[in-house]
Amino acid sequence: MRELQSMLDSRVADGTVPGAVALVARGGAVEVATAGDLTGESLVRIASIGKPMMAAAVLQLVDDGAFGLDDPVEHWLPELAERRVVRTPQSPVTDTVAADRPITVRDLLESRAGYGFPADFSLPALAPLVGELLQGPPQPQKVMPPDEWLAALARIPMLHQPGEAWLYNICSDIQGVLVSRASGQSLDEALAERLFEPLGMADTGFSAPSGEADRLSPLYRPNPDGAPTVVDPPGGQWSIPPAFPSGAGGLVSSLDDVLTFQRMLLSGGRAEDGRHVMSERAVWQMTTNYLTEQQRADSELFLEGQGWGFGGSVDVTRREPWNARGRYGWVGGTGTAAHLVPTTGLVTILLTQQEMTGPTPPPLMREFWRYAAGG
Structure with a gap:
């Protein structure tokens, strides 16, 4: 002591x-x-x-049968259906291909849904993530409400295909929107x-x-x-x-x-x-x-x-x-x-x-x- x-x-x-x-x-x-x-x-x-704590809340809903780990999240988050992905992580945000499969609940929990921060912060696709979504030092009173936030995120291409790479932070915020919509609260x-x-x-x-x-x-x-x-x-x-x-x-x-x-x-x-x-x-x-x-x-x-x-x-x-x-x-x-x-x-x-x-x-x-x- x-x-x-x-x-x-x-x-x-x-x-x-x-x-x-x-x-x-x-x-x-x-x-x-x-x-x-x-x-x-x-x-x-x-x-x-x-x-x-956020992940625990998602898993409570899995326990309750609200959704499964391998269920596509687009049922609750339709903004994330038919996503686009930059052709390579180094590509400009205008050079995209279709996501090869839907984002699942498991992808969000594993932080492998294609959104987030990699080791290389100079990648072009990161600029709108930081600029539009205020994903820097926390400023809770300056971030748009959840529906607007998710709509803004959906306009930004993913950095990787679902399941391909671990990326930091943003998947936990998406989990929050998922829990809100699935629980009705x-x-x-x-x-x-x-x-x-x-x-x-x-x-x-x-x-x-x-x-x-x-x-x-x-x-x-x-x-x-x-x-x-x-x-x-x-x-x-x-x-x-x-x-x-x-x-x-x-x-x-x-x-x-x-x-x-x-x-x-x-x-x-x-x-x-x-x-x-x-x-x-x-x-x-x-x-x-x-x-x-x-x-x-x-x-x-x-x-x-x-x-x-x-x-x-x-x-x-x-x-x-x-x-x-x-x-x-x-x-x-x-x-x-x-x-x-x-x-x-x-x-x-x-x-x-x-x-x-x-x-x-x-x-x-x-x-x-x-x-x-x-x-």
């Missing part, structure tokens, strides 16, 4: 982050340390560590009713709970010339519900809620009272790697050799000491990380509110993972 606390204290003292909360749980033993302007009660923008209502309320995750949603924006930490951006810059204050973009609830990175949550979700996965989909929130099979599917060795290599910038399950990475190598085989989870662009190891019951959570400067995990995350792995 002292070592974990010292790690956070030193990183706050040297200006690495303004604040941090860290948790390491091994069975019933739980270590928590807090430092700087974050506490265990703070609300944080969890960014992409919400992707597993807005995404925030569907997630609250089907996932967050059954688990008792009262702090989790697409904005701070009503009257509790003061618990939300500022969001910072690193400044090489001095103190970090505040890019979103507590009363900023996450203080009110957004027009577009982003399944890829729009959730607010707390340490206890993130731990609750991780423990649900470890228990095979059960809430604390023993009720199944999702099936054990669905949890197994979430935490299994689906990428080929070549797809992992092509996505090295993001995955660093890891595989991908549904909504998160799956370690398939031991390239680093923290890579216990089978570790599942992900990192978020607001300086967050949440992982679990199904075979050992280990849970690790690190929450900061300082934006990452790229897809590579910052030194504090790696230091924390080494500590959690015991060396």
Whole structure:
């Protein structure tokens, strides 16, 4: 415990982050340390560590028989029927061919539906994805509503044929639109009713709970010339519900809620009272790697050799000491990380509110993972 606390204290003292909360749980033993302007009660923008929560909501609908993993999504998302694909990833957006098959629910969960970000950010087809859909640092109040967003996406050609390549981020946002339409609810209502309320995750949603924006930490951006810059204050973009609830990175949550979700996965989909929130099979599917060795290599910038399950990475190598085989989870662009190891019951959570400067995990995350792995 002292070592974990010292790690956070030193990183706050040297200006690495303004604040941090860290948790390491091994069975019933739980270590928590807090430092700087974050506490265990703070609300944080969890960014992409919400992707597993989004995938869980999709799998709940699979469990309920609303659709199957191999069903084409165009039944619920007709905008994505008869898609066009750039002839090669390097082709201009006007040089396209027809998609060779429909996009399936499985494609979205595996992030292999043809939409998203590759290692090469200079590809011409990425310009409209970034320019029209605001797929940069999260700005929830500046994104168009879901129907308009999906219509805009449908006008942009896919970068790869369905199933061909792993691409980052956008598939989780499409999952959000799918869950909304298949459930007949807005995404925030569907997630609250089907996932967050059954688990008792009262702090989790697409904005701070009503009257509790003061618990939300500022969001910072690193400044090489001095103190970090505040890019979103507590009363900023996450203080009110957004027009577009982003399944890829729009959730607010707390340490206890993130731990609750991780423990649900470890228990095979059960809430604390023993009720199944999702099936054990669905949890197994979430935490299994689906990428080929070549797809992992092509996505090295993001995955660093890891595989991908549904909504998160799956370690398939031991390239680093923290890579216990089978570790599942992900990192978020607001300086967050949440992982679990199904075979050992280990849970690790690190929450900061300082934006990452790229897809590579910052030194504090790696230091924390080494500590959690015991060396």
